[in-house]
Amino acid sequence: MFKTIDSSKISISQLMLPSHSNFSGKIHGGYILNLMDQIAFACASKHSGMYCVTASVDTVDFINPIEVGELVTMKASVNYVGKTSMVIGIRVESEHIQTGTKKHCNSSYFTMVAKNELGKPSEIPGLILNDKTEVMRFLKAIKRINTKKSRIDEFNHINFTLENYLDELRNYRVKIELPDN
Template sequence: MTYKTIDSSRISISELMQPSHSNFGGKIHGGYILNLMDQIAFACASKHSKTYCVTASVDTVDFLNPIEIGELVTMKASINYVGRTSMVVGIRVESENIRTGEMRHCNSSYFTMVAKDDDGNSTEVPGLIVNDKNEVKRFLKAIKRIETKRSRQVEFESADFSHIDYLEDLSKYRVKIELPDN
């Protein structure tokens, strides 16, 4: 198996936000930012795997700060984790007021990308060489997110799942349960 460093596939892009990118509230549309994030995730994963890649899932997109028209948005992407055919690409989005130089962290997200061969079949990707404590931490966090997702799927998709087991937990939330008596 071949291995590649995280630095060898790290990508950064910047784009000036224009009025055509805005929503009805005058801020940059979240969907536009997600589109750019998907593009950089593709570029980063393809650079690592040397193949065409597709988006399998997007995890944890929290919009922390709005982006204004006229700001420079910079996205930084790196491979945080690799499986056999998949990669988790971590993306950080920052905006810069080009007049004042003020920088803000706008969001971070994790895109799971799958490498494909020319026939559209999943194909093996190179392993990952991690060089510092932050890279190890990102790799471990990706493993925890994967394990948590699998655990949730097992818990809620099992044949013996019963909502009755969760009614007491639900009482803490703003929900009123009105189920039929069958």
């Protein structure tokens, strides 16, 4: 079975209140991450028809701060599907209600896994890609997945040792004072 991306898109909007702010008066990043996790769950569950859990979050960059009183809108769509997992792309924008000025605040990618009634990963529908943007998002997701796998392979390789990589630290602001033993 295959589904279109449009069939599982989700959009939510919420007014940012003083109770959502941090000590500097901006909306707390943790609060925004919580909302992002919720919309990722809703989008993944809508696509898969199952309960879904967050497996990982890739690249959370807070581009612009969100102010108290702004309307935050989050848009989520399935960018990639594997056998049991999917990558949900999320875009966060804020809008100054009085002026209508909008800011792009965050984009992120949540990997979600569909679970069956026994809590085991379960196969999900494939994707129908029906425009160039959807194809590009799928291709970019593949690249991010492969880059992550390469990094994990490098870090877990037997040659990833202090001795083999110590010279790379010369260009960084660190002072190494290791004991002799």
